[in-house]
Amino acid sequence: LVSEEAAAIAYLEEYDKLTADIHYQYTKAGWIYETNITDETLANMTDWSLKLSDFKYREAKNASRFDLSKINNKNITRLLRKVMNIGIAASPDTVKLKKISDIEGEMAGIYSTAKGCIDVTTCLPLEPDLVNIIANSRHYEELAAAWKGWRDASGKKMKHLYPEYVNLLNEAITFDGKYEDMGDYYRSDYESPTFESDVRALFQELAPLYENLHAYVRRKLRQHYGADKFPNTGHIPAHILGNMWAQDWTNVYDILAPYPNKGSNYTITRMYKVAEDFFTSIGLNKMPLLFWQKSMLVKPIDREVICHASAWDFGNKRDFRIKQCTTLTDEQLLTVHHEMGHIIYYLAYKDLPYLYRDGANPGFHEGMADIVTLSFQTPEHLKKIGFLDDVPAQNEGDINFLLRMALSKVAFLPFGYLIDQWRWSVFRGDTMPDSYNEKWWDLRCDLQGIFPPVERTNADFDPGAKYHVPGGVPYISYFVSFVAQFQWHKALCKVANISGPLHRCDIYNNTMAGSRLNDMLKMGSTRPWGEAMLKITNGTDGQTNKLSAAPLLEYFGPLLKWLQENNRMYNERIGWDKKKCPNVQSA
Ligand SMILES: O=C(CCC(O)(O)[C@H](Cc1ccccc1)NC(=O)c1ccccc1)N[C@@H](Cc1c[nH]c2ccccc12)C(=O)O
Numbered sequence: 001l002v003s004e005e006a007a008a009i010a011y012l013e014e015y016d017k018l019t020a021d022i023h024y025q026y027t028k029a030g031w032i033y034e035t036n037i038t039d040e041t042l043a044n045m046t047d048w049s050l051k052l053s054d055f056k057y058r059e060a061k062n063a064s065r066f067d068l069s070k071i072n073n074k075n076i077t078r079l080l081r082k083v084m085n086i087g088i089a090a091s092p093d094t095v096k097l098k099k100i101s102d103i104e105g106e107m108a109g110i111y112s113t114a115k116g117c118i119d120v121t122t123c124l125p126l127e128p129d130l131v132n133i134i135a136n137s138r139h140y141e142e143l144a145a146a147w148k149g150w151r152d153a154s155g156k157k158m159k160h161l162y163p164e165y166v167n168l169l170n171e172a173i174t175f176d177g178k179y180e181d182m183g184d185y186y187r188s189d190y191e192s193p194t195f196e197s198d199v200r201a202l203f204q205e206l207a208p209l210y211e212n213l214h215a216y217v218r219r220k221l222r223q224h225y226g227a228d229k230f231p232n233t234g235h236i237p238a239h240i241l242g243n244m245w246a247q248d249w250t251n252v253y254d255i256l257a258p259y260p261n262k263g264s265n266y267t268i269t270r271m272y273k274v275a276e277d278f279f280t281s282i283g284l285n286k287m288p289l290l291f292w293q294k295s296m297l298v299k300p301i302d303r304e305v306i307c308h309a310s311a312w313d314f315g316n317k318r319d320f321r322i323k324q325c326t327t328l329t330d331e332q333l334l335t336v337h338h339e340m341g342h343i344i345y346y347l348a349y350k351d352l353p354y355l356y357r358d359g360a361n362p363g364f365h366e367g368m369a370d371i372v373t374l375s376f377q378t379p380e381h382l383k384k385i386g387f388l389d390d391v392p393a394q395n396e397g398d399i400n401f402l403l404r405m406a407l408s409k410v411a412f413l414p415f416g417y418l419i420d421q422w423r424w425s426v427f428r429g430d431t432m433p434d435s436y437n438e439k440w441w442d443l444r445c446d447l448q449g450i451f452p453p454v455e456r457t458n459a460d461f462d463p464g465a466k467y468h469v470p471g472g473v474p475y476i477s478y479f480v481s482f483v484a485q486f487q488w489h490k491a492l493c494k495v496a497n498i499s500g501p502l503h504r505c506d507i508y509n510n511t512m513a514g515s516r517l518n519d520m521l522k523m524g525s526t527r528p529w530g531e532a533m534l535k536i537t538n539g540t541d542g543q544t545n546k547l548s549a550a551p552l553l554e555y556f557g558p559l560l561k562w563l564q565e566n567n568r569m570y571n572e573r574i575g576w577d578k579k580k581c582p583n584v585q586s587a
């Protein structure tokens with residue numbers, strides 16, 4: 001009699017090959033669609049996504065015939081559970097699954113081909129045109145036109161699709177009674193019953209740092225744009241922070257600090273080579289030849305594409321690509337490092353069973369993508385690669401550098417947190433369609449301390465103006481990533497024997513740091529993520545298997561002190577009125 005375990009092992013070996021093959025086809029169909037949006041490529045992608053759902057449904061049934069209680073090998077039972085964890089593919093109603101794919105395809109199509117009108121004759125795509133206006137214009141009205149134009153052309157156009165999308169996802173995911181709603185399923189990736197309260201606690205711990213940065217930035221912007229643009233509720237207009245979603249404020253650094261970081265005489269390919277050089281300098285992998293042959297690194301001129309950056313693993317251990325409409329800006333150089341970080345993670349776990357080729361949790365994949373930016377952006381490093389002419393003098397150089405880092409890493413925190421607060425409340429049914437936009441602005445105003453430059457009503461659908469909402473891509477992973485990457489940075493600097501303040505640590509060329517990082521990366525999702533966290537932090541004074549805000553607060557400690565002194569010196573109020581948002585109609 002073949003033991004239950006031996007039968008399961010034989011089954012999983014067969015499954016591993018089948019799943020890699022069908023995922024290759026599905027990923028290829030996705031790539032063909034995203035790099036050439038047509039009715040045919042959309043139909044082909046939808047066809048393959050249904051074939052994949054069908055495959056997952058069949059194999060989940062096959063795997064359920066094994067009695068897990070008779071298998072004590074934890075690795076085998078973990079793999080079998082992953083075969084059976086198939087999300088909405090658990091629903092036998094393929095008509096419903098097709099409808100979900102169709103709605104997702106329609107929303108992605110609206111988002112990626114939308115042209116926002118900035119006046120009656122000029123309508124522009126988001127990337128690079130509207131993004132560049134929001135980044136570079138310093139005219140209040142011009143910024144407001146681009147901000148409103150984008151939302152009218154994207155979110156507003158897909159508002160009617162979202163309620164049915166939510167209902168269909170909830171019906172599919174609750175079919176076999178394993179999950180409360182789609183938000184519950186998204187959170188299950190973190191394998192922790194306390195995940196939701198853990199991230200809330202982290203956010204509250206980080207709020208004072210954000211509020212002090214917000215107060216400083218508000219004062220500097222008020223000086224530039226005039227006090228009449230700033231209501232006495234304490235909110236900042238959402239469209240003058242250099243980013244279409246006010247999630248990253250580095251583009252207004254020139255208004256906020258004496259000497260701006262200028263771009264440089266780079267080419268697109270050089271940006272990718274610089275990023276690759278960073279990873280190889282710490283002993284991680286080079287990009288495979290196929291990467292350079294098959295990636296889409298610039299926006300094509302002859303067809304519609306999905307410009308939002310992404311990193312692709314075709315599942316055959318060889319084919320890894322980036323799709324990005326790359327342009328020559330500082331922010332884009334960061335995104336190049338971000339996307340390549342995903343590829344590095346893919347390469348680290350490519351020889352694991354297919355089911356384990358994943359981040360330890362979604363936040364780890366995003367965090368890995370970002371970890372190098374903590375070293376890459378140090379003045380020392382930027383000088384080494386010719387991005388900065390000279391390293392600023394010690395003290396005020398420190399503050400300016402920390403301010404610049406805070407404009408992306410601290411400014412982002414409430415945004416990274418709030419998108420899924422909104423989405424989870426929608427999936428729970430706490431937020432109904434007639435208050436989608438009101439709930440969105442409640443969160444945006446109360447947590448980010450910003451307000452819309454033009455009147456918003458529930459006829460608008462501003463969540464739909466952010467890629468990840470129509471894209472069905474979870475967002476709390478970025479909040480988790482921004483916390484975890486500082487824990488890793490602290491640990492890797494320790495392992496690398498680099499002393500001094502955390503914000504001056506550059507792990508470039510340090511293979512000890514790289515090898516400790518790689519030890520975590522090659523685990524993939526073989527173990528619950530706490531073990532992966534411990535793999536990096538082990539033996540350092542930040543040792544833990546949990547998320548902790550302490551390293552982020554340590555990194556920005558000198559800046560917080562400076563901000564508190566500066567805000568006190570100008571008698572600047574810290575914070576803003578909650579539940580009072582200008583320009584938002586409440587029901
Ligand atoms: O969306 C992105 C970058 C795109 C991505 O690399 O995260 C991409 C998003 C995506 C996910 C799923 C389908 C399609 C696109 N994620 C990946 O490519 C990816 C790869 C492997 C595992 C998980 C995600 N960044 C976020 C925020 C952000 C966090 N850190 C950053 C650094 C620089 C720029 C942006 C960000 C944003 O733009 O709002």
Ligand SMILES: [Zn+2]
Pocket residue numbers: 338339342365366369
């Ligand atoms: Zn990413």
